[in-house]
Amino acid sequence: MSDDKPYSAACERNREPILGVLRTALRECRDVLEIGSGTGQHAVHFAAHMPWLNWHTSDRADNLPGIRAWLADAALSNTPEPLQLDVAGDIWPVRTYDAAFSANTLHIMSWAEVERLFSGVAACLRTSGQLAIYGPYNVGGRFTSDSNEAFDRALRAAVPHRGLRDIADVDALAAGHGLRLESDHTMPANNRLRIWRRNDTDN
Secondary structure (H helix, E strand, C coil): CCCCCCCCHHHHHHHHHHHHHHHHHCCCCCEEEECCCCCCHHHHHHHHHCCCCEEECEECHHHHHHHHHHHHHHCCCCCCCCEECCCCCCCCCCCCEEEEEEECCHHHCCHHHHHHHHHHHHHHEEEEEEEEEEECEEECCECCCHHHHHHHHHHHHHCCCCCCEEHHHHHHHHHHCCEEEEEEEEEHHHEEEEEEEECHHHC
16 A cells, blocks of 8 residues: 555545445446545545446546545556546536535535536436435534534635535525435434435426
8 A cells, every 4th residue: 555645534434334325325326426536535445345336536636646546556447547627617527427426525615616516417417317425514504513513614714615505505406407305314423425316307
């Protein structure tokens, strides 16, 4: 294992609870696009435990070397070369995927970037494709825990456009792009894993 790979303790903590949901939710999928792959830790863990999937990583250019390092060390046959994708500006893939996944991204994006993520994903998903997003959410305009409120305060103090998103706002945005909420899973540390499905009958 390379000593210079980026490392996220949060990824190590949350990978098993997320895998527990995705293993069932993605059982009939073949190609998954991960948006904002970060260090690449989730990618190698999920690809190793779901070998029927081709796990396509993506992130901004400055994160790609770290992702490549994790993929190279894992040497899995189902993790293609990572894609350069900044939701705010880069061109989205022209191919389609059975599902898309993203973890801990909505709260570090501006709302305009969140909107761009949903529009980009909707265009990339195949018929009845799924979008799974993990992270902290507000409910009914309220924080679900003191720790989430403190986290939101820290995010906004550092970068004003960041912050936890309310599930009603995210669901409305998803619905506007033909994505209907399919399941909502409570996760450790006041997080949720929410899964939407492309509903072509509404388009």
